[in-house]
Amino acid sequence: MTKTKIVTSLLNNFMFEVTKEINVEYAHRLLNYEDPFTGEPGPCANLHGHSGIVRCTISGNLLEPNCMVLDFKIIKHILKEAVGTFDHALVLEEKDPLVDVLKDQGIRLVLVDNAPTAEYLSVLAIVSINSMIISLHVKNGLDIDQDDGAIIQRLCEEKLCTKIEWFETAKAKATVNLTPDLLISSIMSVRHKTKQDQNMN
Secondary structure, three states: OOHHHHHHHHHHHOOEEEEEEEEEEEEEOOOOOEOOOOOOEOHHHOOEEEEEEEEEEEEEOOOOOOOOOOOHHHHHHHHHHHHHHHOOEEEEEOOOOHHHHHOOOOOOEEEEOOOOOHHHHHHHHHHHHHHHHHHHHHHOOOOOOOOHHHHHHHHHOOEEEEEEEEEEEOOEEEEEEOOHHHHHHHHHHHHHHHHHHHHHO
């Protein structure tokens, strides 16, 4: 056995991480934001924009036949689908009074149910990305109706988005790592979509 064959035979014994990032230009404000030192209204309460970067890490220990965890083209497509919603948009909390003022002005608004911080947007991104990855697994035979524990065990043996890094600037980022609760949120999202698709057919 040559050295190359030895390495190839061991590939599925490793845990791999692959990372892809995209740029996202967005504006937001943090309703009722107060400066943590003065208690006065802080600058983040004003409308402002970011030239952000979103970095997605996919982990897996089962390689595709082409020796990839997941093709970078697929990761880029999934990342654009998940984060593209925010690109060149104004992201506001649903209860922000500016929503009523701006909704009929032709401005691209994205409404979220919590403060649109980098932390919260990264959570939305990891749930959305894993929902898309789980949908790929469903197409390949994963039974989405089995119990959560069995699905989580199966998914952890394959590939998932395990980390999102949301850079507001080059020097400020929020990182969210995959947790069982976040994974269950993705599973429930896929179940809901699957049932909707079945009802339409």
